[in-house]
Each structure stands twice: as structure tokens, then as C-alpha cells.
Amino acid sequence: MSEKPKPLNIFFTLVIIASALFIITIFAMSANILGDENAPMTSIIDRYSGIALGIEFVAILVFGFLAMALDRSEMLREKAKEEESPSADIINTEPPHK
Numbered sequence: 001m002s003e004k005p006k007p008l009n010i011f012f013t014l015v016i017i018a019s020a021l022f023i024i025t026i027f028a029m030s031a032n033i034l035g036d037e038n039a040p041m042t043s044i045i046d047r048y049s050g051i052a053l054g055i056e057f058v059a060i061l062v063f064g065f066l067a068m069a070l071d072r073s074e075m076l077r078e079k080a081k082e083e084e085s086p087s088a089d090i091i092n093t094e095p096p097h098k
Contacts (some may be wrong), residue, residue, distance in 0.1 A: 025056060
């Protein structure tokens with residue numbers, strides 16, 4: 001029988017989303033430099049892009065560390081569960097009685 005695949009860690013998904021927003025913000029800043037100075041989005045991007053990049057950077061770090069911590073705790077839990085399994089009791093360590 002095949003085993004069920006492990007569910008994806010939600011924090012890894014959040015890292016991907018925060019990274020995508022970070023890249024989109026950088027592209028918007030680059031387009032802003034090359035674009036029209038009188039466009040309405042220019043002032044918004046100029047005003048808030050630094051704050052957005054900072055928030056996205058912190059989000060990537062926080063979600064990344066949370067993802068690694070959750071992954072590590074799940075791995076340790078699975079390892080402990082394997083050590084407690086009854087298959088380890090097959091070998092009898094007591095000497096035979098006469």
C-alpha cells in the first residue's frame with residue numbers, strides 16, 4: 001500500500017506568498033523609475049514601497065523560521081513515534097529461563 005503524502009506545511013506556503021509579493025514590489029519600483037512621473041501610482045509607490053519591502057522582508061523571515069520550526073517538531077514527533085512502535089519489542093533481551 002502507498003502512504004498518504006504529508007500535508008504541506010502552511011508556513012512554507014506563506015513564505016512563497018510573501019516572497020512573491022516582495023518580487024512584485026521590486027518590479028513595481030523598477031517600473032516606477034522608468035515610467036511617467038505624473039502617473040497616479042508613482043506617488044503611491046514612492047511613498048509606500050519602502051515600508052512594503054520592509055514588512056515583506058520581515059514576513060519572509062518570520063514565516064521561514066516558523067516553517068522550519070514546525071517541520072523540525074513534526075520530524076521529531078515522527079521519530080519518537082517510530083521508537084515507541086511495537087516492532088522494537090520483537091527482540092527479547094532477557095535470557096531464557098531454565
